[in-house]
Amino acid sequence: xxxxxxxxxxxxxLVALFAPMNSTLVGYAQAEDTTVCxxxxxxxxxxxxxxxxxxxxxxxxxxxxxxxTKTIATAVASEETVGTWSLPEVWPGTVPASTxxxxxxxxxxxxxxxxxxxxxxxxxxxxxxxAQTGPTDxxxxxxxxxxxxxxxxxxxxxxxxxxxxxxxTARSVVFNLPTGEAQLQFQWGSEDRDSVIKGxxxxxxxxxxxxxxxxxxxxxxxxxxxxxxxxxxxxxESLNMRVNGIxxxxxxxxxxxxxxxxxxxxxxxxxxxxxxVEAKVELILQEGDSMLSGTTTFIVETFDSNxxxxxxxxxxxPLQTDGDGSKLSVSGVFALGSGSSGLQLTRExxxxxxxxxxxxxxxxxxHIGDDVTDLSPAWQAFDEGxxxxxxxxxxxxxxxxxxxxxxxxxxxxxSASGLYSYFMSQGVKxxxxxxxxxxxxxxxxxxxxxxxxxxxxxxHPVSLVFKTVEVVDxxxxxxxxxxxxxxxxxxxxxxxxxxxxxxxxxxxxFMSPTALQSEDVDVSHSRFPWGETLTINAEGLDQNxxxxxxxxxxxxxxxxxxxxxxxxxxxxxxxxxxxxxxSKNKSRSLLALELLLVPLIAFIHFFAFTSLxxxxxxxxxxLLWFITAVSSPRTRxxxxxxxxxxxxxxxxxxCSTPNPVLSNERPFRFACAGCARVIKLVx
Numbered sequence: 001x002x003x004x005x006x007x008x009x010x011x012x013x014l015v016a017l018f019a020p021m022n023s024t025l026v027g028y029a030q031a032e033d034t035t036v037c038x039x040x041x042x043x044x045x046x047x048x049x050x051x052x053x054x055x056x057x058x059x060x061x062x063x064x065x066x067x068x069t070k071t072i073a074t075a076v077a078s079e080e081t082v083g084t085w086s087l088p089e090v091w092p093g094t095v096p097a098s099t100x101x102x103x104x105x106x107x108x109x110x111x112x113x114x115x116x117x118x119x120x121x122x123x124x125x126x127x128x129x130x131a132q133t134g135p136t137d138x139x140x141x142x143x144x145x146x147x148x149x150x151x152x153x154x155x156x157x158x159x160x161x162x163x164x165x166x167x168x169t170a171r172s173v174v175f176n177l178p179t180g181e182a183q184l185q186f187q188w189g190s191e192d193r194d195s196v197i198k199g200x201x202x203x204x205x206x207x208x209x210x211x212x213x214x215x216x217x218x219x220x221x222x223x224x225x226x227x228x229x230x231x232x233x234x235x236x237e238s239l240n241m242r243v244n245g246i247x248x249x250x251x252x253x254x255x256x257x258x259x260x261x262x263x264x265x266x267x268x269x270x271x272x273x274x275x276x277v278e279a280k281v282e283l284i285l286q287e288g289d290s291m292l293s294g295t296t297t298f299i300v301e302t303f304d305s306n307x308x309x310x311x312x313x314x315x316x317x318p319l320q321t322d323g324d325g326s327k328l329s330v331s332g333v334f335a336l337g338s339g340s341s342g343l344q345l346t347r348e349x350x351x352x353x354x355x356x357x358x359x360x361x362x363x364x365x366x367h368i369g370d371d372v373t374d375l376s377p378a379w380q381a382f383d384e385g386x387x388x389x390x391x392x393x394x395x396x397x398x399x400x401x402x403x404x405x406x407x408x409x410x411x412x413x414x415s416a417s418g419l420y421s422y423f424m425s426q427g428v429k430x431x432x433x434x435x436x437x438x439x440x441x442x443x444x445x446x447x448x449x450x451x452x453x454x455x456x457x458x459x460h461p462v463s464l465v466f467k468t469v470e471v472v473d474x475x476x477x478x479x480x481x482x483x484x485x486x487x488x489x490x491x492x493x494x495x496x497x498x499x500x501x502x503x504x505x506x507x508x509x510f511m512s513p514t515a516l517q518s519e520d521v522d523v524s525h526s527r528f529p530w531g532e533t534l535t536i537n538a539e540g541l542d543q544n545x546x547x548x549x550x551x552x553x554x555x556x557x558x559x560x561x562x563x564x565x566x567x568x569x570x571x572x573x574x575x576x577x578x579x580x581x582x583s584k585n586k587s588r589s590l591l592a593l594e595l596l597l598v599p600l601i602a603f604i605h606f607f608a609f610t611s612l613x614x615x616x617x618x619x620x621x622x623l624l625w626f627i628t629a630v631s632s633p634r635t636r637x638x639x640x641x642x643x644x645x646x647x648x649x650x651x652x653x654x655c656s657t658p659n660p661v662l663s664n665e666r667p668f669r670f671a672c673a674g675c676a677r678v679i680k681l682v683x
Contacts, residue, residue, distance in 0.1 A: 033207055033208070033209045033210055034207065034208050034296040035205055035206070035207045035294075036206050036208055036281065036293075036296060037204075037205065037281075037292050037293065037294040038202070038203070038205065038292050038294075040094065040095065040202050041200065041201070041202070041204075041285070041289075041292055042198070042199075042200050042289065042290060043199065043200070043285070043289070044058065044060075044197075044286065044289070045057065045058055045196060045197045045198070045199075046058070046059075046188075046189075046194060046196050047068075047083070047085050047104070047166075047189060047196065047197070048062060048063070048068075048188070048189050049068065049085070049189065050068060051068070051070045051081070051082065052083075053084070054068075054083050054084060054085035054086070054188075054189075055085055055087070056085050056086065056087040056088075056166065058203065058285060059286070060191075060194075060286055061234075063189065063190055064189060064190055064191075065190060065191065066190055067187050067188070067189060067192065067193045068189040069185045069186065070082045070083055071183055071184070072173050072183070072184045072185075073181060079169050079170070079171040080170055080173075081168075081169050082118070082168040082169060083168055083186070083188070084167045085165070085167075086164065087163075087164040089226075089227030089228060090158055090160060090162050090164055090227065091160070091202045091204055091205075091225075091227055092158060092159045092162075092202065093157070093158065093201075093202025094155065094156070094157050094158075094202065095125075095153065095155065095156050095157070095158055095199075095201045096155050096200050097153065097154050097155040098153055098199060098200045099151065099152050099153070099199075100122060100150070100151045100152075100197060100199035101148065101149070101150055101151075101197070101198045101199070102122075102131070102148065102149040102150075102151065102166065103147075103195060103197075103198075104146065104147050104186055104187075104188060105144065105145075105146055105147075105186070105187040105188060105193045105195050106144070106146070106147050106184065106185060106186050106187065107143065107144045107145075107183075107184075107187060108141065108143065108145075108175075108182075108183070108184055109142075109182070109183045110178060110179050110180045110182045110183060111175040111177060111178040111179065111182035111183075112176045112177040113139055113140055113141045113142055113175075113176045113177075114139075114140045114173055114175050114176065114182075115138060115172070115175075115176065116133065116138055116140060116170050116171075116172070116173045116174075117132070117133060117170070117172040117173075118132065118138075118149075118168065118171075119131070119132045119169050119170075119171075120132075120149035120166065120167070120168050121166070121168075122151050122164075122165070122197070123163055123165040123166075123167075124153065124158060124162070124164055124201075125156055125157070125158045125159075127154065129151050129153050129154075130151065131149040131150055131151040131152075132149075133149070140184065147186075153199065158201070164201070168186070170184075170186075203285070204224055204225060204226035204232065205226075206222055206224060206281055206283065206292065206294050207225070208221070208222055208279055208294065208296050209222070209223060209262070210298065211277075211279070211298050211300055213300055213301065213302055215303055216268070216270055216272065216302050216303065216304055217266055217267070217270075217302075217310065218243075218266075218267040218270055218277075218300055219265070219266055219267070219312045220248065220264070220265050220267055221262050221264040222241065222281045223260045223262045223263075224260055224261050224283075225258070225259060226260065229259075229261060229490070230254070230261055230321060230322060230490050231490060232261065233322045234321075234322060234324045234325075234490065235285075235323065236284065236286075237284040237285065237286055237287050237289070238282070238283070238284045239263065239281075239282070239284075240281070240283075241265045241280070241281055242278075242279070242280040242282065243269075243277055243278070243279055243280075244278055245278070245280075248265040248267055250265065250266060250310075250311075250459075251355065251356075251359075251459045252265045252312075253311065253318055253359065253459075254318060254319040254321075254322050254356065255314045255317070255319055256316065256319060261319070264312040265312075266310055266312055268310060270300065270302040272302055273301060273302070274299065274300070274301040275301075276297055276299050277297070277298055277299075277300055278296075279295065279296060279297075279298060280293060280294070280295040281293060281294055309395060309456045309457065310458065311457070311458040313363075313457055314363070315373070316374070317360070317364070317367075317373070317374070317375060317379070318356070318359055319356065319360070320356060320357055320360045320429075320492055321356055321488075321490055321491060321492050322356055324491070324494050325492055325493045326353060326354055326355035326357040326358065326492065326493060326494060327354040327355055327494060327495060328351070328352070328353060328354075328357075328485075328493045328497070329350075329351075329352040329354075329497045329499070330349065330350070330351055330352075330435070330496065330497070330499070331349075331350050331352070331499045331500065332347065332348050332350050332501075333347075333348050333500070333502065333503070334347040334500065334501075334502040334503075335503050335504070335505075336502065336504040336508045336510060336553055337504065337507075337508055338507065338508065338555065339469075339471070341443070341471045343471070343472050343474050343553055343555050344443070344470060345437075345469075345470050345472050345553065346467075346468070346469050347437070347466070347467070347468045347469075347470075348465065348466070348467045349435065349436060349465070349466045350463050350464070350465050350466075351428075351430070351435075351464045351465075352461055352462070353462050353463070354461050355494075357428065357492065357493075358459060358460060358461050358462045359458070361428075361462045362397060362451075362456075362457045362462060363457050364379045364427075365397045365401050365402070365405055365449075366392065366393055366394065366395065366396070366397055366401065367379060367392060368382045368384060368385075368392070368401050368404055369382065369383060369384020369385065369392065370384075370392055371384075373393075376427075378422070378426045378427030379427070381419055381422060381423065381426075382405065383404075383408065385400075385403075385404040385407070385408070386400045386403065386404060387400050387401050387404050388400065395457050396455050397451060397455045397457065398455075402451075406447050406448060406449055410445055410447040418445070418447070420432060420445070421433070428464075429488060429493070430484050430486060431484045431485075432484075434481060434482045434483065435481050435484035436466055436468055437468060437470055437481075441471065441472075442468050442470050443469040443470060443471060444468065444469045445466065445468045446466070446467040446468075447464065447465070447467075448464075448465040448467070449462070449464060449465070450462070450464075473553070474554050474555055475553075475554050475556065476552065476553075477512075477550055477551070477552050478550065478551065478552070478553060479549065479550050480550065480551060481549055482547060482548040482549065483517075483545060483546045483547050483548070487544060488543065491542075493543055494542075495539075495540045495541065495542060496538070496540075496541040496542075496543075496545075497538065497540065498521070498536060498537060498539075498541070499536075499537050500535070500537075501533065501534070501536075502534040502535075503531055503533055503534075504531045504532040504534075504561070505531050506529065506531050506560065506561050506562030507555055507557075507560045507561075507563070508531075508553065508554065509532055509553075509554050509556075509560050509561060510532055510534045510551045510552075510553065511551060511552035511553070511554050512551060512552055512610070513549070513550070513551035514549070514551070515536075515547055515549055516550060517546045517547050518546060520540075520541060520545065520547070521536065521537075521538040521549065522535075522537045522538065523536055523549065524536075524537075525607070525608040526607060526608055527605055527606060527607070528561060528606070529561055529562055529565040529566075530562065531561055531562075532561055532608060534551070536549055556611075558615075559610075559611045564614065565605065568601065568614060568615075572598060572601070572621070572622070575618075575621070575626075576595075576625060578625075578626065579622075579625035579626055579628070579629040580629070582626065582629035582630055583628075583629035583630075583632055586629070586632040586633060587632045587633050588632065590628050590632060591625060591628050591629060591632065594624060594625060594628060597617075598621075601614070601617050601618060648661050650679065650681065652672040652674055652675060652679060653679070654675055654677050655674045655675040655677075657672055657673055657674030657675065659672055659673050659674075659679065661681065666682055667680055667681060667682045668680070
């Protein structure tokens, strides 16, 4: 009997021989793609929108802070529609026979209660099912409560064009013991007043794909087919892939698969050779819902290899978002100073992307000039330039790809501003004019790419660095930047962090920097003799946050830090000198206390109050010194006077009170300390 070992070794040798030199050994997996879930699922559909054209959604995240209401203010005998809500996205399949529950919130005011005869009508496809309030649940008590219906539904099939519509009507409304204007309000659509319909119906299908094997790495994928696309990913409570019972860690890669979304995890714990593995996908749509799961078994064969990156490299362009969005950080420095063309602003702005957007950037950089793969317009705009076929789709970002990206971003034939503005808006969904400034005002622009030390196409941060120089108008308010995220229905960015620091020269200034429209952006402004510092910080901004940062650039000597500091110093010095001269031979204790105003002026100057405010504080301080100096009591002899000894006294001729003689001048007049009579000494 022939041994299997020589055959196995020969097979491995042949695979290695004919494999491309720059690729890893490729294994195999046995099994077909398997749909593992779900014919129907238990779901809570939340009521949203107006009473006439409302909608149903399975996502509690769609609820708002605003409660929608339908008010019945008078007793009615005829039928009145409370609201109609439809499910805009229906997944084809079978609706099983079951009982659906309707819970709609209500509030009764100015009455002890309301007697109501209400009907809930549920249309599923071509069939309509109804339920009415019975004798025990037709009375709605005072205050808030929930009106409930139970609707029996027969098994039926629905297609993508079928309708699921809920209609609630009320008739024969009678208020018990009304006091004033009695009202019955039906409420829905908010987190506080959430009305729902619960039932079993098809929402999606989960398909486990045949694993892809490369060397020792195995890629397990699940395709979620639904009517909501990536919204399933962002709004689901959890989504996991288990292999042999162990959850796969790490960020999965999301790509489109027809009308669905493909999520791929990397498994690095294969034992080598051929083995049977169990793959299980687990999905919890909303908190409190039961887990949707499916399991199948695959036969995989792996080889020892050091050529992988540990991350799945999709053949098609990855999705830019998993539905939640990626982290975005904007940091940098800017400087205001004089240039050859006048006052100019120099900026270096770094945009750092993480998560799905970082992977999308790296994958796209590795496909510059690719005319085979179906690329999005943002990447199609780039020419191949010096990028060769060997550079392209190599799973690493070569220097040629970096150079072509940088060069075409800042300058491309036929584009005055290069591709940066188009790529920013169409690719990374940021408005470059709002973030960096209008390109027509730039004297120069330079774009650099920072891969943060990682050249492989993996989920690792990527930064775009923009260096710009622009001439600005002195004393004219300008927008430094404003809300720059292009709002998407499915968010590209989950949160935005901003950290910028600006400096001015000693002869230029940022006047009146302000954050408009938002309290979540912090602006700090300080002044030193050699220049000003302006810092702008914000954390966790969402895509809908509106803000504008404005200031007035100026080189006016009265506002510039160096002239202003020198002027304040000279004014205070001269003012103090004059005050000291005025207070000669007088008490200076109060004047010394008022010197504490000097640190206060320094404080006002440091925190960059306007030059008018600083000047007003200086003038006020000097005037206060002058008033204090003039009004202080005399405590010293006039210049040239000599005080006599205490024994040299003169008795008053009128009252005999002894008076000290305080001067050697003759004649010398002074008032008697006892009777105030003027005494004159002539010798």
